[in-house]
Amino acid sequence: MIVGTAGHIDHGKTTLVRALTGIDTDRLPEEKARGISIELGYAYLDVPGPGPAPQRLGFIDVPGHEKLVHTMLAGASGIDFGLLLVAVDDGVMPQTREHLAVLSLLGLTRGAVVLTKVDRAEPGRVEALGVELRALLAGTGLAAAPVLAVSALTGQGVPALREVLFEAARQLPPRPSHGLAPRLAVDRAFTLDGVGTVVTGTLHAGEIAVGDELVLAGRSTRVRSLHAQNCVVERAQAGQRCAVALAGVAKDEAPRGAWLTAPHVALATERLDAQLRLWPGEAKPLRSGTRVHLHVGAQGVTASVAVLDGEQIEPGASGRVQLVCHAPVGAWRGDRLVLRDAGASRTLAGGTVLDPFAPARYRRTPERLAELGACAxxxxxxxxxxxxxxxxxxxxxxxxxxxxxxxxxxxxxxxxxxxxxxxxxxxxxxxxxxxxxxxxxxxxxxxxxxxxxxxxxxxxxxxxxxxxxxxxxxxxxxxxxxxxxxxxVQLSAAEQRIAQKVAPRLREAGAEGAWARDLARDCAEPEPLMRATLARLAQQGELHQVVKDLYLDTPTATALAATVRRLAAEQGHVAAAAFRDATGLGRKRAIQILEHFDRVGLLRRVGDEHRLRADCALYLQEPA
Missing domain, CATH: 1.10.10.10 (Winged helix-like DNA-binding domain superfamily/Winged helix DNA-binding domain)
Structure with a gap:
């Protein structure tokens, strides 16, 4: 189970994690010097139980500073259990409210509220703050969460909190590993001597094993070694914190927000449809054209909103939107997302990805909205x-x-x-x-x-x-x-006889073609019978009628079509003059043949030019 801490700056998140696990998640020198978390920190705790391999809790300690909410969001999307910390000496503060909004909008329903620094509390303060928090939690995903009083300094309440976490871990249903490809949201990358590039993140779906061929930010890579929940393993499962050593990827090619995925599910989209809920505390509706910061997985990009259901979404209400991103993002159906305002000063809304391949046109039609209903x-x-x-x-x-x-x-x-x-x-x-x-x-x-x-x-x-x-x-x-x-239909005996007579004459006529009246005269056949036979041969695809009563045989038509294809490849189009020069025909006949190719679908007329239809298989020597 992944546990995420949340709360205002200096409300004791890092200290509490150290009291629970014995691990100090502040690892950077500037964090030590300033006494606040700047980057995501990680710690682990084994759940007591039978068996040689006990379940292990992974803690993500997020920064509480308002300017670092984007860092908090990078770690929040993969958590299973939220710990919302409130210091009794400060009470509910701005980041308390925003972190609660984030956890709720991410759909989190498992968690606990921890009143910290209770050793400093005046009489009655803990009870009064508990009442205030119950009102604050009402209507959120954590409305039923227990409220515990803890002092990391004296140890008061720490054992009880551990038991709450252990019991939650035992009751947590496993994330599905089978049926889904591996996807890990990268929230940190570094280099180790003798190992190379290592990326860390929460495995959102599927399994990763040593030796797997994966894709990271468009680059192919291979898993060299693997840690899950801070243990060396051969295989990691969805829901675990992982550190993955990768071959063939440099640290600067693994930015925060990149996805490590199986090749066949790798995607980067700039337009996605989603189901959103606007936070009840918002003062105004969410309207089309609103610029926002979109957070999905461990990635954050700016985007614009297009409301699909009606004109706007009221505070506390839900609706479907299209998010037009200003940079590619990795997002899969069912992924949770959070929106913050254009100034990145507050959390606006959260929801679920419905379709990462959203269309730019016809996005509000009844047919499209029905498709989104199916996606939900x-x-x-x-x-x-x-x-x-x-x-x-x-x-x-x-x-x-x-x-x-x-x-x-x-x-x-x-x-x-x-x-x-x-x-x-x-x-x-x-x-x-x-x-x-x-x-x-x-x-x-x-x-x-x-x-x-x-x-x-x-x-x-x-x-x-x-x-x-x-x-x-x-x-x-x-x-x-x-x-x-x-x-x-089949040719009659008379028509077969005439077909044999006209074949050499059409071959001799070449690109100029032969007229029905001339063929009737040269073959000593009645003109009406000749016209009917030639029409029947054209109907069967044996001959090609350029204009009324003027015919080409198939080899000649195929050769002329090859010339057309060559000119189109060289010049991007086919001009009548170029075709005339290439074939040696007169201008009139060249135009008649090009117009015939327009009619049958080999070419299409655009102004004075003829453009090749790339999907047409007509007159190919070996038809597709």
């Missing part, structure tokens, strides 16, 4: 199930696993049953309409069809949907073209 469900399985019913464009499983911090990486996309049925219906209807409007074409290529049917659908999921419908016989795919099975 209590288990990953229920969140995934609900999101599948809501997301018509599918669920990115890898992104879902990363946001959840799951131990097992996921791949690919998933589509709910209702969404899949609606997409299939829309796709088949679109193809039928396309065939009715373009009877002489085999069908659109897969990328163009996606733009017509579901432009927001991921390419990988779209390919998966097409493959499934092809397997079930709902559609057919020829090269890059997609069509309904009934649209690709």
């Amino acid at each position: 469900l209590p288990t990953a399985a229920r969140r995934r199930e609900r999101l599948l019913t809501l997301l018509s464009h599918g669920l990115d499983l890898a992104a879902f696993a990363r946001a959840e911090g799951l131990a097992e990486p996921l791949q690919g996309w998933a589509l709910g049953d209702a969404a899949s049925a609606a997409l299939t219906e829309r796709l088949l209807a679109t193809l039928a309409d396309y065939h009715a409007r373009q009877p002489d074409e085999l069908g659109p290529d897969a990328a163009r069809l996606r733009r017509l049917v579901a432009p927001r659908l991921a390419e990988a999921l779209w390919r998966q949907v097409l493959a499934d419908l092809r397997t079930t016989g709902h559609l057919a795919v020829r090269g890059a073209f997609v069509h309904l099975p009934a649209h690709g």
